[in-house]
Amino acid sequence: MAHFFYIHYSFPTYFKNVFEGQSAYQYMNGDGREDVRPAKPSKENPAVLGTTSVAAYHGPSFMIDEVTYHYEDMDVDTILINCHYPIDENNFVLMYGVIVEQKDGVTKEEAEEMAVKTGKFIKYGFEQDVAIWNNKAPIDNPLLCEEDGPVYQLRRWYQQFYVDVEEVTDEMTDRFEFEIDTTRPNEAWRAEVAENLAARAAKR
Numbered sequence: 001m002a003h004f005f006y007i008h009y010s011f012p013t014y015f016k017n018v019f020e021g022q023s024a025y026q027y028m029n030g031d032g033r034e035d036v037r038p039a040k041p042s043k044e045n046p047a048v049l050g051t052t053s054v055a056a057y058h059g060p061s062f063m064i065d066e067v068t069y070h071y072e073d074m075d076v077d078t079i080l081i082n083c084h085y086p087i088d089e090n091n092f093v094l095m096y097g098v099i100v101e102q103k104d105g106v107t108k109e110e111a112e113e114m115a116v117k118t119g120k121f122i123k124y125g126f127e128q129d130v131a132i133w134n135n136k137a138p139i140d141n142p143l144l145c146e147e148d149g150p151v152y153q154l155r156r157w158y159q160q161f162y163v164d165v166e167e168v169t170d171e172m173t174d175r176f177e178f179e180i181d182t183t184r185p186n187e188a189w190r191a192e193v194a195e196n197l198a199a200r201a202a203k204r
């Protein structure tokens with residue numbers, strides 16, 4: 001959950017995980033961080049006020065991420081599909097594609113331009129995740145705090161893809177839901193962003 005503040009520049013206002021069968025869902029609503037918005041939002045550089053997203057793995061390496069971007073004057077639906085699989089001990093292949101909704105009342109050219117711009121924005125955000133994947137290493141027994149969320153439950157879900165089908169147990173596939181209250185972390189993050197904005201204003 002905290003990852004969304006630091007990596008994707010958003011205050012997570014709603015966050016929930018559901019693991020069930022071969023799927024694992026992450027529901028996230030967020031408000032955009034004011035300190036990373038364009039200083040002067042314009043038609044070419046609009047401010048994203050927030051996002052609503054459902055990201056779901058279906059199996060170990062295929063993920064569909066449906067994100068609605070809330071702009072001042074409209075909502076734009078997007079879908080990011082990605083697939084990543086290991087090819088040796090240290091490398092994986094990643095393939096992904098992005099589709100952006102074409103809004104009514106815009107010309108083909110405008111829609112094209114918007115899709116390119118939004119696609120680049122999504123690519124930027126997604127590649128921040130990829131940078132993390134490229135630099136992380138497994139730890140079998142991590143020391144966790146409560147706010148880290150259900151890491152062990154996620155690993156039990158993932159374990160089903162490392163065993164033969166006959167060895168898949170209920171604890172790997174039973175429905176598991178986890179919703180985290182983001183009120184407190186957001187209080188701290190909003191203060192941090194207010195400080196950033198004050199520092200930026202003082203510089204002018």
Ligand SMILES: [Fe+2]
Pocket residue numbers: 003007008129
């Ligand atoms: Fe991410």
